[in-house]
Amino acid sequence: MAPGAGTFASQHPSPDHHPSPTAPSAGTLASQHPSPHLDPLQRERAHLAASRAALRAMREDAQALNIADVTANWVNAEVLQGEIDARIKALADLAHTPLFFGRLDYLHAPGLDLAEGAEGENFYIGRRHVHDADGDPMVIDWRAPVSQPFYRASKKDPMDLRLRRRFGYTTGELTAYEDEHLTDPAEAETTSALLQAEIERPRVGPMRDIVATIQPEQDEIVRAGIGGSVCVQGAPGTGKTAVGLHRVAYLLYAHRERLARSGTLVIGPNRSFLQYIEQVLPALGELEVKQATVDDLVAHVEVRGTDEAAAATVKGDARMAEVLRRAVRSHIALPQEPCVVVRGSRRWRVPAYELEEIVRELMDRDIRYGAAREALPQRIAHAVLVRMEQAGEAPDDRVQDAVARNAAVKAVVKAVWPPVDPAKLVLRLLGDADFLAEQADGILTPEEQKTILWTKPVRSVKSAKWSSADAVLIDEATDLVTRTHSLGHVVLDEAQDLSPMQYRAVGRRCTTGSATILGDIAQGTTPWATDTWQEALAHLGKPGSAVEELTQGFRVPREVIAYASRLLPAIAPDLTEATSIRESAGDFAIRAVRPADLDSAVLGACRDALAKEGSIGLIAADARIPVLRTALEEAGITCLAPGAETSAAARLTLVPATLAKGLEYDYVVLDEPAAIVDGEPDERTGLRRLYVCLTRPVSGLTVVHAADLPGQLTTTAGADD
Known part of the structure; x- marks a missing residue:
């Protein structure tokens, strides 16, 4: 206090x-x-x-x-x-x-x-x-x-x-x-x-603003101009999320009219995270900023399925953009017959070769499929009007519009440039091996094509069990047909976890605006997590944007961040180790117990934390969550779901490791680190997940384990076991 x-x-x-x-x-x-x-x-x-x-x-x-x-x-x-x-x-x-x-x-x-x-x-x-x-x-x-x-x-x-x-x-x-x-x-x-x-004030409830504590290096990012995009590489506890939110508030103050017209958007990794940050901007007087996840942005279909990591990785690869572009344009057919327009007693004929020239010109311009399809009947109508004028008539714009709506012209457009439904296109691409092989030839290997093909035939868009990665593909196809609306400014948090195709989906929302990209390479926990911000910015459509690094921590206690940083050589060797300005070293303990005593030891650590002031997060591998929830209930300890607001009666949140990113608690009890690492498809991703979980506390951390700790953490100086 x-x-x-x-x-x-x-x-x-x-x-x-x-x-x-x-x-x-x-x-x-x-x-x-x-x-x-x-x-x-x-x-x-x-x-x-x-x-x-x-x-x-x-x-x-x-x-x-x-x-x-x-x-x-x-x-x-x-x-x-x-x-x-x-x-x-x-x-x-x-x-x-x-x-x-x-x-x-x-x-x-x-x-x-x-x-x-x-x-x-x-x-x-x-x-x-x-x-x-x-x-x-x-x-x-x-x-x-x-x-x-x-x-x-x-x-x-x-x-x-x-x-x-x-x-x-x-x-x-x-x-x-x-x-x-x-x-x-x-x-x-x-x-x-x-x-x-x-x-160091205790964190009870949702995230609060840091307007009274903004530091000089943070203020420079907050007040950066709207003309360019900024990428913030921030170690845990450096306030990168708060910086991004305050930057939105600043830009709305400095460019109110411009952003009121074009709109602003904050994109977070999941709903729990958005619930956690949702009060920051209203506390600063900004009530109109929308918040969404990437899944919300691409919600063209209902997501009911999941992909294996290998399939999701291929679907998220930037090469899929060219596969989809080919698939969309594969519907275009060069004219084989002339177009004959009948008006009154006159017949006006546009030969096939001239129609082909019109179609090829539109293809060469590489404009969106839908825009070209809308332009095609007008171009054919113009060719008809040229013939009318050569015959001595004086047609006006109304005549051209009438010709463009003529049944013969419509028939040509339907045959040459038929409408494309993005969801049906992706359905065919993932369900038809021959169609996929044709569009992905020279782009995806046969093994990669086989990885993303559905094993069972799907009859309709509604019956398909779409995955999140599929929805992103549909969004890409939708943009190839019709331009996506662009906003004035977009904040993208936890950006290190996005696939290249997800970056493209976000980038489409700010093609004419700017962006603030927030993340930490060391906290990338997806198989496709980016290794460099330059690569991510290129996919986002913002190459050359400034990259700022925040390494001075304000949230994580010194001993805790030093302990977690032992993992950096294995997960992100090029990053600078974070420091902490907190004068308090924080409570830090590592408790090794027998396997049979693990659950009771975790409950004991939770009771110790509840005796102190502030919020408590019990973080565990996803597979351990049901066991711990039952143990908490039997012990009479109330637990909340991630993102739920804490209160005097309920201060402990049970957090699956996969949802811990972006959240913070005064005290964290970390259950079985080895299980968190083993819950991921590879060791590097597992160690990154563990790094995320270790860096959630504000005041204290207690690690309880029965299995051996990862090798990088075996030194236990300062522990009490």
């Missing part, structure tokens, strides 16, 4: 050292400024109370808006009312969420219109903008340019700051503050105790 009010008394200057402007200004207003006779903490509390009152007034003003006479029709009224409702929702004052978390005292007035001509102003930095009845700001949005020094200023580069103040809160009440005098050479630069306390 945050330190109490008296914790930093030795660092607090007297009230005389905190002069306030006498004229209304940004952040501190003469009409509402607390009495100078109050101590600094009381004055800050008074400003908090005044800011909350101003926020309530802003919300009441929005609720009082009457749009009855300002809209032209009911459609406009519905749209406007929707915007007002969203505004009202965004202005909600969350009682346990600090309205501001910092204050900046500038030496000179920043070059902003709201502060023009003023000197030495101070600004309160918070999650949203709050102004008083006169429109003067009381809290500045953390995304505003004037707020940037809160995250980046240092003794070496104070960025024109005299003082940076951080606030500590307990259940929404302001309880402490801490000052940094950035231009005072006598004051040494030290780690902020309040910042450390906020970083």
Whole structure:
């Protein structure tokens, strides 16, 4: 918890050292400024109370808006009312969420219109903008340019700051503050105790924002321009997910109108992960950002089947894109007969060779199949109109449209460029060995073709037991026929696990926009996990994008990340080992037990964790989950499913190893590491899965094992077994 009010008394200057402007200004207003006779903490509390009152007034003003006479029709009224409702929702004052978390005292007035001509102003930095009845700001949005020094200023580069103040809160009440005098050479630069306390605060419930603790290297990524895409390679606990979410919030602030038109999307690895992060953006006032998994994006068919790893790997290979392209274009047939259009008493003939020229031209342009099919009747109609004009007639556009709809023209289009149903195309490709061999010739080996062929005939799209990889193939085929809608910005988290075809599916959603790609090569746990970000970015359609590496951890305790990093030489030898700024070493124990005592030892570790404050994750190999669930029930210990919100009555979550990625808990009890490794198709993938599981705790880790630990972890310094 945050330190109490008296914790930093030795660092607090007297009230005389905190002069306030006498004229209304940004952040501190003469009409509402607390009495100078109050101590600094009381004055800050008074400003908090005044800011909350101003926020309530802003919300009441929005609720009082009457749009009855300002809209032209009911459609406009519905749209406007929707915007007002969203505004009202965004202005909600969350009682346990600090309205501001910092204050900046500038030496000179920043070059902003709201502060023009003023000197030495101070600004309160918070999650949203709050102004008083006169429109003067009381809290500045953390995304505003004037707020940037809160995250980046240092003794070496104070960025024109005299003082940076951080606030500590307990259940929404302001309880402490801490000052940094950035231009005072006598004051040494030290780690902020309040910042450390906020970083180490227990994780209860879903993921929270890190807006008060963003570090300089994180802020650079958050505020990167919208013009380019950014890839973040982040070790466990470095805050890469939070950085990606805050980057969305920043871009929506800086490019509101543009992204309101084009849309934004956050893509996560699974539903549990999305449930875990879903409150971060709303807490920052951003309510319209959609969230989805890759499976959601490609949900053209119902997924009811699964693939063997070998089949899924081939289906996810980028070469499948060319196989599908060939399959789609295989439907095109060159004309063999002329097209004769009858209009009134006249017959207009377009010979087969001219039709072939039109078809070949459309093929050479390599436009989407559906767009070319729509263009073909117009091109044929144009050829007819040329003949009409040569005969002395004067046809107009209406005549051309009529000719394009002529039965003879339609017949040619149907024969030459027939419609293609993407799902039926993939159905045929996976079910017809001869068709697959023809389209995959020179691309897939005969063995690879055999791997992805269905063993039993499937009669229809509805009866097929489609897999997730099949759905991605259908999405690729769909895009070959009709262009996929592109968004303004896409955040892709846990990106290291995507197949090349999945990267392509995501890339189609941001062809005209930018992307933030988040991941960790060391945590790649699929057979097709990427080995380099350059390769992944190429598949995504964003080659040459900047790759930033985050190696300073804020979440995982030092001893835990050091222990997990023993696996790096085997799973990702080129990555830099992560460090941790957490002052607390964390609770760390390794308990070796007899096989017969494993379950009881795991329950004992869970009880020990429940005696402490915070959330607990019991992580185990998927095959062990039913056994442990039964043991927990018999012991009277309530357990939650991954992604479910914890409470005082239920703080322990039973987590299959395959769903642990992206989640975090104050304390983790890790059951039988060897079973986690053995649950994967190969040792490298298993060790990567184990690395993920080891790096989920925030405060402590207890490893309980009966089987031998993997060789990389056999050194047990610091353990208690």
